[in-house]
Amino acid sequence: MTAIDTEQDELMGLLIAVAREDRAAFQRLYEKVSGKMFGLCLKLASQQDLAEEAVQDAFVQIWHHAGEYHNDRGAPLSWMLTIARYRTLDLMRARKAKPTAGDSHLAHMEDGREGPLDVSLRSAGAEELNGCLEELSEEQRDSILLSYYRGFTHDELSETLSSPIGTVKSWIRRGLMALKRCLEQ
Amino acid sequence: MKKTPERVEALAAEYVLGSLRGRARRRFERWMMESVRVRQEVWFWEEKLGHLGARVEEETPPVSVWSGIERRLWPQNRKPVTATAANDGAGRWLWPGWSLVATAAALVLAVILLQQPEPRDDDRLSGAIVQADLTDPLWLVSESAFERQLKLRPVAATAAEQGKDYELWIVPADGQPVSLGVVPVGETYQITLDDETRELLSSSRTLAISLEPLGGSPTGTPTGPILHVAKLYEL
Numbered sequence: 133m134t135a136i137d138t139e140q141d142e143l144m145g146l147l148i149a150v151a152r153e154d155r156a157a158f159q160r161l162y163e164k165v166s167g168k169m170f171g172l173c174l175k176l177a178s179q180q181d182l183a184e185e186a187v188q189d190a191f192v193q194i195w196h197h198a199g200e201y202h203n204d205r206g207a208p209l210s211w212m213l214t215i216a217r218y219r220t221l222d223l224m225r226a227r228k229a230k231p232t233a234g235d236s237h238l239a240h241m242e243d244g245r246e247g248p249l250d251v252s253l254r255s256a257g258a259e260e261l262n263g264c265l266e267e268l269s270e271e272q273r274d275s276i277l278l279s280y281y282r283g284f285t286h287d288e289l290s291e292t293l294s295s296p297i298g299t300v301k302s303w304i305r306r307g308l309m310a311l312k313r314c315l316e317q
Numbered sequence: 318m319k320k321t322p323e324r325v326e327a328l329a330a331e332y333v334l335g336s337l338r339g340r341a342r343r344r345f346e347r348w349m350m351e352s353v354r355v356r357q358e359v360w361f362w363e364e365k366l367g368h369l370g371a372r373v374e375e376e377t378p379p380v381s382v383w384s385g386i387e388r389r390l391w392p393q394n395r396k397p398v399t400a401t402a403a404n405d406g407a408g409r410w411l412w413p414g415w416s417l418v419a420t421a422a423a424l425v426l427a428v429i430l431l432q433q434p435e436p437r438d439d440d441r442l443s444g445a446i447v448q449a450d451l452t453d454p455l456w457l458v459s460e461s462a463f464e465r466q467l468k469l470r471p472v473a474a475t476a477a478e479q480g481k482d483y484e485l486w487i488v489p490a491d492g493q494p495v496s497l498g499v500v501p502v503g504e505t506y507q508i509t510l511d512d513e514t515r516e517l518l519s520s521s522r523t524l525a526i527s528l529e530p531l532g533g534s535p536t537g538t539p540t541g542p543i544l545h546v547a548k549l550y551e552l
Contacts, residue, residue, distance in 0.1 A: 170378040
């Protein structure tokens with residue numbers, strides 16, 4: 133069993149305990165996951181208070197819905213991060229607090245992607261995704277990653293990547309479908 | 318729009334990515350509710366793209382985030398905090414006084430378990446706003462998680478004195494009361510609660526009615542006397 137599997141098993145055990153309203157397990161889960169979750173929300177929102185609110189909302193939801201988690205929803209960590217990510221996107225839309233499209237963000241995004249991948253991409257699923265992302269065209273990959281990590285709208289992508297909206301939309305659409313074909317292989 | 322496999326596939330990916338917005342996003346959420354196939358397609362992407370989330374650098378959130386979660390989930394367990402910021406503001410209404418006001422008004426609280434004609438599988442809160450010298454309750458209160466609605470049905474309630482209105486409040490365990498609007502006397506008052514308000518009500522389970530100028534409190538917090546306080550109970 134790899135370190136990743138052990139980790140996910142532990143998270144799974146904690147989620148099951150949380151579904152039984154075990155508060156100690158909930159706190160342990162928070163200690164294990166909140167750093168990753170806050171990092172993701174902060175990157176997405178570029179706003180401290182919004183990211184904090186999203187993490188709070190996400191954990192309140194996790195407390196109430198832990199019993200609804202099942203294997204089809206992906207690894208426990210992915211499931212929890214997905215909840216937080218949707219919440220962040222909702223809050224960003226509600227507040228119209230979108231990050232400004234600009235070079236600094238693009239540079240930052242590149243940092244994340246070119247970072248120490250060997251260290252952070254330990255799981256098989258993550259390696260598979262990374263491999264498939266590498267097969268996309270640079271434009272497709274950038275538009276997908278900017279949407280994922282930055283919550284960019286089509287307008288913002290069009291501005292950031294200096295390309296017409298129609299082109300950007302088609303990069304995303306075709307990129308995602310190519311990604312799916314690759315991941316299904 | 319028809320749910321063709323191609324369309325579901327393309328929209329699910331954009332839904333999870335976040336690039337599906339506005340009405341298209343809401344329509345797709347309806348599709349998700351209707352079809353397990355659509356949900357499975359979404360789960361596929363949530364799982365795959367979830368790996369992107371896990372590679373972000375960790376950032377430790379401030380301690381206040383955890384205490385906020387605890388406060389929201391278990392407000393009754395909260396340890397007394399000395400000089401909380403929320404109640405410190407100058408000119409704020411001194412809410413903790415409500416219990417004294419209520420006692421002075423010689424108010425008796427009672428619970429009436431409403432008979433639900435069709436018991437449904439959802440959480441319901443129920444209670445009554447009563448007055449000591451009346452046998453009938455002033456209002457019957459029911460809240461349904463399923464319908465997300467709070468209903469106040471007048472039984473023995475009489476109109477407020479001239480030039481005044483009754484205003485309904487949720488009384489949180491700490492912090493300021495939250496207005497649920499002005500209550501008309503002659504008819505059932507029905508409000509749809511948003512997530513945040515429902516959360517607040519289900520944790521505090523306490524409602525209050527204050528006497529306010531016509532149209533309700535001008536400040537957003539109670540300005541007149543608290544006439545009634547009622548606790549709701551889970552059915």
